[in-house]
Structure formats: C-alpha cells, structure tokens
Amino acid sequence: MEKIKSISKTELIIYGIFCSFAAAMLSPSLKLGLGEKGDLGPGLLPLAANLCVLITGIALAISVLIKREKIDPSGESEKIDRKGWLRSGGILLNFALWPLLVGIVGYILSTLLISLGLAKVVGYKDWRRPIILSVSITFCIWLIFGVLFQLDLPSGFSF
Amino acid sequence: MSGLEHLLQGFQIALDPANLMMCLIGVILGTMVGVLPGLGPIEAMAIMLPISIRFGPLAGLILLAGVWYGAQYGGSTTSILVNIPGEASSVITTIDGYQMTRKGRAGAALAVSAIGSFVAGTIGIVILQLFAPPLAAAALSFGPPEYLAIMLLAFVALSTLSGDNPLKGAMMIAFGAFLSTIGIDRIAGIQRFTMGIPNMMYGINFVPVAVGLFGIAEIIRLALNPYVPSPMKSVRFRELYPNREETRRSIMPILRGSFIGSLFGMLPGTPAVLASFTSYSVEKSISPRKAEFGKGAIEGVAGPESANNSAVILALVPLLCLGIPFAPVAALLLAGLEMHNVTPGPLFIQDNPDIFWGFIAAMYLGNFLLLILNLPLVGLFARVATLRPRVLIPIIGVLCLFGSYMTRMALFDVWVMIGAGIVGFILTRFGFPLVPLVLGMVLGNILEDNLRVTTQWLNGDFSLLLTRPITLVILALIPVYVFFIRLAGKKVFRNGIKE
Numbered sequence: 001m002e003k004i005k006s007i008s009k010t011e012l013i014i015y016g017i018f019c020s021f022a023a024a025m026l027s028p029s030l031k032l033g034l035g036e037k038g039d040l041g042p043g044l045l046p047l048a049a050n051l052c053v054l055i056t057g058i059a060l061a062i063s064v065l066i067k068r069e070k071i072d073p074s075g076e077s078e079k080i081d082r083k084g085w086l087r088s089g090g091i092l093l094n095f096a097l098w099p100l101l102v103g104i105v106g107y108i109l110s111t112l113l114i115s116l117g118l119a120k121v122v123g124y125k126d127w128r129r130p131i132i133l134s135v136s137i138t139f140c141i142w143l144i145f146g147v148l149f150q151l152d153l154p155s156g157f158s159f
Numbered sequence: 160m161s162g163l164e165h166l167l168q169g170f171q172i173a174l175d176p177a178n179l180m181m182c183l184i185g186v187i188l189g190t191m192v193g194v195l196p197g198l199g200p201i202e203a204m205a206i207m208l209p210i211s212i213r214f215g216p217l218a219g220l221i222l223l224a225g226v227w228y229g230a231q232y233g234g235s236t237t238s239i240l241v242n243i244p245g246e247a248s249s250v251i252t253t254i255d256g257y258q259m260t261r262k263g264r265a266g267a268a269l270a271v272s273a274i275g276s277f278v279a280g281t282i283g284i285v286i287l288q289l290f291a292p293p294l295a296a297a298a299l300s301f302g303p304p305e306y307l308a309i310m311l312l313a314f315v316a317l318s319t320l321s322g323d324n325p326l327k328g329a330m331m332i333a334f335g336a337f338l339s340t341i342g343i344d345r346i347a348g349i350q351r352f353t354m355g356i357p358n359m360m361y362g363i364n365f366v367p368v369a370v371g372l373f374g375i376a377e378i379i380r381l382a383l384n385p386y387v388p389s390p391m392k393s394v395r396f397r398e399l400y401p402n403r404e405e406t407r408r409s410i411m412p413i414l415r416g417s418f419i420g421s422l423f424g425m426l427p428g429t430p431a432v433l434a435s436f437t438s439y440s441v442e443k444s445i446s447p448r449k450a451e452f453g454k455g456a457i458e459g460v461a462g463p464e465s466a467n468n469s470a471v472i473l474a475l476v477p478l479l480c481l482g483i484p485f486a487p488v489a490a491l492l493l494a495g496l497e498m499h500n501v502t503p504g505p506l507f508i509q510d511n512p513d514i515f516w517g518f519i520a521a522m523y524l525g526n527f528l529l530l531i532l533n534l535p536l537v538g539l540f541a542r543v544a545t546l547r548p549r550v551l552i553p554i555i556g557v558l559c560l561f562g563s564y565m566t567r568m569a570l571f572d573v574w575v576m577i578g579a580g581i582v583g584f585i586l587t588r589f590g591f592p593l594v595p596l597v598l599g600m601v602l603g604n605i606l607e608d609n610l611r612v613t614t615q616w617l618n619g620d621f622s623l624l625l626t627r628p629i630t631l632v633i634l635a636l637i638p639v640y641v642f643f644i645r646l647a648g649k650k651v652f653r654n655g656i657k658e
Contacts, residue, residue: 036619040610087383115553
C-alpha cells in the first residue's frame with residue numbers, strides 16, 4: 001500500500017508539472033493574439049492546446065485522488081533495483097558527455113569514449129569486449145556517415 | 160498513361176541499385192528489429208529517420224517503409240519460437256504459434272506466417288495501388304472545411320484510441336500540438352515561445368524528439384530491466400514446409416485475414432494490432448475445429464499474421480491520399496517526406512508520380528525479398544533475438560546520438576533528444592501514450608494551417624459548415640467511430656486475452 005501511495009503522489013506531481021506549465025503558457029499565448037473574425041491569430045492554437053492540457057491534467061489528478069488504490073504505472077509492476085537506476089544514470093551521463101566532448105576532442109575520440117562508457121555501464125566486467133565493441137561501433141559509424149554519406153563529422157584536436 | 164504503365168515505370172525506378180539496396184536494408188533491419196523484444200518499428204523508424212533523410216525522398220521512404228513491414232514479418236518469429244511477441248500485432252500469434260512449436264511444427268508455423276504475410280502484403284499493395292489514385296482524385300474536391308473535419312477526426316481518434324486512458328492520450332496530443340507551435344509563425348512571422356534561443360526559432364525538430372521519446376526512453380527501460388534472451392529452438396530449412404492438411408487449412412484464413420487487415424488498415428489508431436486480434440476472433444468463431452484453438456491451430460497463425468501485414472500497407476492510404484497520418488508510423492513517414500519538401504496529399508500522386516509508383520513497386524519487391532530472405536534466414540534472425548541488451552544499448556545509443564545530430568548538424572538537437580528521452584521514459588512509466596504526443600507535433604501545424612484557411616474561407620462564420628454535407632458527415636462520424644471502435648476493440652482484445 002505504501003508503494004501504491006508513493007506512485008499516486010508521483011503521478012500527481014507529473015500532472016502538477018503539466019498543469020503548471022500549461023497555465024504558465026496561457027498568458028504568453030493570449031499576448032500573441034487570438035485574431036479576429038475570419039483571421040485567426042498566432043496565439044489561438046497554443047491557447048487551445050494549453051487549455052486542453054490544463055483541463056485534462058486537472059481531470060486526471062482528480063481521478064487519481066478518487067481511486068488512488070488502482071494506480072499501477074503502465075502495468076509495469078516489475079521491481080527496479082538500485083543497480084538498474086545506476087545503469088540508467090550512467091547511460092544518461094554518457095549521452096550528456098557526448099555533445100560536451102565532441103566539439104573539443106572530435107568525433108573519433110568522443111564516440112570511442114562514449115561507446116566504451118556505455119558498454120561498461122551496461123554490464124561488461126572485463127575490458128577486452130567493451131574495447132572491441134566500442135572500436136567496432138566507432139569505425140562503422142565513421143564508415144557509414146563519414147565515408148559513405150560524406151558528412152562533416154564534428155572535429156576537434158583529435159580528428 | 161495507364162496504371163500498368165505507371166507501375167512498370169515504378170519498377171524501373173525501384174530496380175535502381177540504390178533504391179533496391181534501401182529496400183533490402185530496410186526489410187532486413189525491420190525483420191531484425193521485429194524479433195527483438197522491446198524494440199519495435201516505431202523505435203527503429205525513429206532512429207532510421209535522420210539517416211533516411213540523406214538518401215532523398217523516394218529512397219528514404221522505401222527504407223522506412225521496409226523497416227515498417229519487415230518488423231511485422233520479424234515479430235512473428237519470436238512469437239512462434241519462444242512465445243515472446245516481437246511486436247504488439249504478433250501477440251495473438253503466440254497462442255497457437257508457440258503451441259505448434261511445442262508439437263514440433265515450428266517450421267510449418269513459420270512458413271505459413273511468412274507466406275500469409277507475403278500474400279496479404281501483396282493484396283494490400285494491389286488495393287493501395289488501385290484505391291489511392293481515385294481517392295486522391297476525389298479528395299481534390301475537398302475544401303478546407305472537409306480537411307479540417309478529417310483533421311479533427313484524426314486528432315480525436317488517435318488521442319482516444321491510444322492507451323488505456325483517453326484523457327492521457329488527449330493530454331499528450333494537446334501537448335504535442337503546443338510543441339508544434341514553437342518557432343516563427345509561418346503566417347504572422349512572429350516568434351512563439353522561443354525564449355530567445357536561436358535554435359528554437361525554426362521550431363523544435365520532430366526527429367530528435369521522436370528519437371528521444373522512442374529510442375532513448377527504450378534504452379533507459381532496457382538498462383533498468385535488462386531482459387535475458389530466451390534459448391531459441393533451431394529450425395532447419397528442410398523443416399520449413401507445411402504438410403498438405405496445414406496448407407489446405409491456411410488458404411482461407413490467409414485470404415480472410417488479408418481482407419480484414421485491408422479494412423482495418425485505413426482506420427485511425429493501431430490498425431495492425433486490431434486487425435490481428437479481429438482476424439483471430441473471426442477464425443475461431445467460424446472454424447469447425449474450435450477446440451484446437453489455443454492448442455496449435457494453424458488458422459490461428461495464418462489469419463492474424465496475414466491481417467497485420469495488409470493493415471500495415473493500407474495504413475498508407477490516408478497518408479498518401481489525404482496527407483494525414485492515421486497511424487503512428489505513418490506520422491514518421493510524413494515527417495521524412497516533409498524534410499524533403501514533399502507534401503503528401505491529393506496532389507501527391509499527380510505531382511510526384513515517380514515517388515508514388517516507385518514506392519509502390521518497391522513495396523512489391525520488398526514483400527518478395529522478405530519471403531525469399533525470411534525462410535532461409537530464419538535461423539539467423541532467431542539468433543538476433545538472443546543478443547543481450549549490453550550489446551544492443553551501446554549500438555543503439557550511438558546511432559541515436561548521431562541520428563539527432565545529423566538532422567541539422569546541431570548539438571542543440573542532441574540535448575533535445577536527451578531531454579525527450581528522459582521525459583518519454585517518465586511518461587511511459589506512468590502509462591502516458593507517447594504516440595499521440597508525436598502525432599500532435601506532426602499534426603499540430605497541419606491543423607493550424609487548415610483552421611486558419613477554413614476561418615478565412617468561411618469569413619469566420621462557422622455556421623456555414625452546416626451547408627457542407629461531407630464535412631457534416633465526417634464531424635458526425637467522430638463520436639460514433641470512437642465509441643464503436645473502442646467498444647469493438649475492447650471486446651476483441653478481451654477475447655484474445657482470455658486465450
């Protein structure tokens with residue numbers, strides 16, 4: 001029951017974020033102008049869309065409050081351990097590092113590092129297989145995008 | 160020029176080595192994706208979308224469509240061999256397909272599934288080829304009010320038919336529509352919600368959002384709960400023959416499935432899933448061997464596998480003729496075409512006969528390639544399903560990064576993709592359907608344009624809509640359609656789940 005309650009709370013927070021965002025966008029939408037008869041303004045669709053988000057968000061929040069015991073996030077009742085969250089965090093960190101690194105060290109080194117990081121984060125204990133995997137990925141991407149498509153891959157001091 | 164001459168010209172274009180190669184890559188990739196649990200055609204197409212842009216509109220369209228219908232083929236392999244559906248539309252195949260494997264008839268089930276998919280796909284393409292040009296010609300007489308009504312039907316149907324909770328779907332499609340308005344307004348020329356960020360002036364690009372929502376969110380999900388690949392039964396080529404009795408019993412279900420899929424294909428929502436469940440229900444209800452269903456009836460494989468393939472092909476009709484995607488993957492195809500400044504719609508066939516007929520011919524070829532590749536290579540495709548997430552995640556991750564970057568050569572898009580991935584993962588965990596969000600982004604601009612043109616056309620007097628019979632019929636259809644399809648869908652799914 002405790003877990004179910006915490007899920008309800010998280011879901012309510014999500015609705016709250018959506019509703020707050022939509023409410024905050026109402027005024028800028030109105031400022032864009034709704035237009036006049038026969039000539040709609042650029043603010044009409046954003047206003048209508050945000051009103052729809054706001055109304056459905058409130059309705060969903062009310063439904064959670066009324067029948068909170070029935071909440072089950074997307075039917076995914078599987079338990080996620082700490083390792084799972086760490087893996088996901090590590091993956092996101094790797095993704096965030098790529099745009100930061102690529103302009104400095106260039107495509108080859110950044111992709112090599114990121115794919116190696118991803119391979120290590122997702123469970124390889126040794127170094128041999130992740131290195132082989134990351135070198136293969138980097139080479140294939142270079143071959144496909146750089147050689148075949150002749151794209152200007154981002155370059156830095158290493159490439 | 161007659162339809163046949165157009166088609167022959169289309170074959171000339173499709174047989175161009177570059178187009179043929181795209182077709183081959185698309186169907187192989189689609190089949191591989193189809194057998195992998197978790198990854199589906201939407202995820203694969205989202206990842207391939209930026210890559211497809213590099214090849215021009217026709218080759219890009221051929222590649223993406225190949226992934227789409229290839230995934231339908233591939234989805235059945237794991238359903239039959241290990242009782243794990245690779246695709247939502249293959250869920251129903253697990254019931255009798257896996258039972259056939261347990262009885263030692265896996266080869267027959269795979270062969271019937273592949274042949275049924277080929278027949279249904281071909282029937283679907285013939286219907287598309289015959290139906291699309293006259294429908295497009297008829298749509299030329301539609302005015303802005305009719306288009307607005309069709310847009311509204313698509314909006315309402317796609318938001319209410321996705322996921323369990325229609326409110327969540329409506330919220331997502333509205334949020335997607337809002338995101339589509341970010342950037343410089345095309346008519347007024349003023350900036351909307353750009354927050355002074357130069358990259359936002361041209362709007363939030365659809366591609367990194369789709370890659371993030373489907374690709375990155377799936378990677379996070381895989382990392383949280385990595386699946387352990389199931390041991391796969393090996394099937395030898397000489398085992399891939401149904402016996403005479405199985406062949407005889409498969410013929411009518413394949414034809415019925417093709418017909419059901421063709422009917423459902425043109426409806427908004429998830430046509431392939433609904434078609435396969437309906438086909439199973441129909442086969443079971445009319446079969447003289449009802450007791451065999453659930454224990455390895457070949458009809459339970461032949462019907463649904465045919466239905467989902469023809470549904471996939473026919474889902475292209477609304478996109479190509481009206482320019483409105485009624486299915487999620489069609490939205491990705493639309494996005495791909497728009498990036499080449501090719502706008503599907505009533506004038507699409509007239510203005511771009513090379514693309515339309517080349518695409519039709521490529522689908523015939525792709526369907527044939529799938530048949531000749533799938534049976535001999537079934538063992539290889541089955542081995543793809545044994546790939547561990549730790550191999551897949553780095554490959555998919557790097558492809559997502561490059562795909563997003565390549566669209567506009569902007570690192571800003573990579574950040575958008577990462578953000579969309581996190582949002583997508585959170586939303587999915589709480590049961591929010593992501594497809595309406597993407598459709599809202601694609602359809603938002605089209606809706607706004609139609610709304611503006613209609614308002615100008617009617618001079619703001621919407622009561623004039625009452626004088627437009629087609630508009631009235633479409634508007635009246637919205638509640639009726641949503642009510643009946645939801646009801647019918649629930650009934651069919653309930654029957655399938657009971658099995």
